């Protein structure tokens with residue numbers, strides 16, 4: 001049975017973790033390292049740290065992930081699809097941050113309507129010259145899945161070379177790419193979510209492994225950051241340059257290392 005934790009007396013910090021290849025490794029199924037939950041519950045109680053998951057997954061896919069990894073407790077917040085904010089409600093129900101999610105959806109609808117011509121160009125390019133797939137499912141009007149990192153590099157170059165609306169951006173996670181409005185990403189979602197507890201960037205820690213985590217590692221989003229040893233090179237370099245913690249271990253073991261670096265028992 002998944003529990004919602006009681007609130008600490010004072011909220012003083014916020015921590016956001018990426019999910020895939022940060023907490024849960026590719027190809028691994030089954031429960032997550034129980035030490036992670038011991039560790040995060042201790043940090044939450046001792047430091048008043050609200051913790052959450054910031055992911056490219058949809059809320060539905062993330063809840064599936066929580067079940068597969070046997071999460072014994074729910075996080076204090078979720079940022080899904082790199083932009084939608086949810087908080088845990090009663091009976092395991094997730095409650096959307098209505099204001100933010102509504103604005104996010106309207107801004108995306110408007111921008112994507114104005115970007116049809118650019119999307120057509122990208123689609124023609126990837127379908128004609130690569131073996132990547134154009135993905136268009138409900139709620140995800142514009143995304144791409146490439147067959148390799150090198151192919152996605154090529155697609156990213158193509159997209160960056162196009163003239164397009166200044167607000168049109170994208171989030172890339174290895175072979176996956178999702179178009180987005182440049183004001184909405186893991187970073188801006190996290191700042192908005194932490195605002196619920198009156199916590200500002202100077203009291204935020206972020207942990208992730210891939211390019212779509214870079215938005216939340218920025219100094220205007222968080223004071224502290226870290227990554228597991230399996231993070232992509234660009235992320236490791238960025239974290240080192242910022243004086244963050246690059247762990248020696250992969251996945252959740254590395255995440256525990258990052259927590260140990262910032263929160264002394």
Ligand SMILES: [Mg+2]
Pocket residue numbers: 018019020021022208209210
């Ligand atoms: Mg990841």
